[in-house]
Amino acid sequence: MDLFNAIVLAIIEGLTEFLPVSSTGHMIIVSSLFGIAGDDFTKLFTIVIQFGTILSVLVLYWKRFLQSVDFYKKLFVAFLPAVFLGLLLNDFIDELLESPLIVAISLIIGGFILLKVDDWFNGSEDEEISYLTALKIGFFQCIAMIPGVSRSGASIVGGMSQKLSRTTAAEFSFFLAVPTMFGATVKKTWDYYQEGFVLSDNQINLLILGNVIGFIVAIFAIKSFIGYLTKHGFKVFGYYRIAIGIAIFVIHYFVMPLSV
Known part of the structure; x- marks a missing residue:
């Protein structure tokens, strides 16, 4: 990995980690094209720079x-x-990560879900999160152990299914990312x-730079996402996920094999 690779991957991590578009899918495409x-260092880099986000x-x-x-x-x-299922299914999850097909399918299915989620849960305005609601969101987040699902997307949809407003569900997804991503980063x-x-x-310098870039970009991504989500909903992210999923299929099977 050179300096240019590190900068691009860090920008992608910062932009996509908190959006419902799957940072995994984006990392697969870009790192494979590079x-x-x-x-091994690329795999470590994509994990460690989560600390900045x-x-x-x-x-x-x-x-x-x-x-x-x-x-x-x-x-x-x-x-x-996430703690219990992550430890229980760790080896299985690692096997799934070897399949671009799984990632592409997850992106596309998740895209169609985002196209309909505003209709399914339209009018949800609850701002209060109970312990039971928090637990249910936690189980929804675990669906993102399937590569390509998107941790933020799964937890936001989970929150809206419990009658939380878009903004409240999204913000709780951000908060939940802190222990979840920190735990995953430390373990890996x-x-x-x-x-x-x-x-x-x-390599140490690249990791430091990646965290700094990821931190700065993620701040702008989160603020922009909340503003857009409040006004426009999820449809644009659904279309985008479907496009990325199709791109993975095309690149992997018609251009070059993608490594995960």
């Missing part, structure tokens, strides 16, 4: 993270399903460490 998808949520919503102990209890409840980084993966000075 010819670095199978590289996590920080963007903490910076934008710092007041919410200081509001009450009850806030953290609900986040913990929503986080629990530890796995690489256990395997004896040693970073060079240049």
Whole structure:
């Protein structure tokens, strides 16, 4: 991975991590086109730079993270399903990540769901999240263990299915990303460490740069997404997901095999 690759991937991570479009699908296409998808450092890079995007949520919503102990209890409840199912299905998830076909299908199916979600849950305006609602959103988030589903997309749809407004569901999805992504980042980084993966000075610099870029881009992405979502809903993201899913099919089967 060179400097240009790192910058582009970090921008993509910042733009897509909190949008319901699947950062995984975008990383597959771009890293494969760069010819670095199978590289161990690329896989580590795409995981570690999530830390920068996590920080963007903490910076934008710092007041919410200081509001009450009850806030953290609900986040913990929503986080629990990902902990148990993630540990239980870790090997199976890694196998799914080897299939561009799974990613493409997930993107397309999720796209059609986003085209209809505003109609299904139109009029949902509840701003209060109960413990049961938090737990249900946590289980919805686990659907995103299937590559291409989108963690934010699954948790937002889960929130709206529980009669939360678009904005409340989206913001809770951002908050839930903090423990979920932090836990995944720590686990995967530890796995690489256990395997004896040693970073060079240049690779460490690329990781630092990737986190900084991801942090800055994610701040703009989150603010823009909330504003757009409130006014226009999910349809544009549905069409976009379908287009990306078709692009993966075309590139993988007619241009070049994609590595995940």
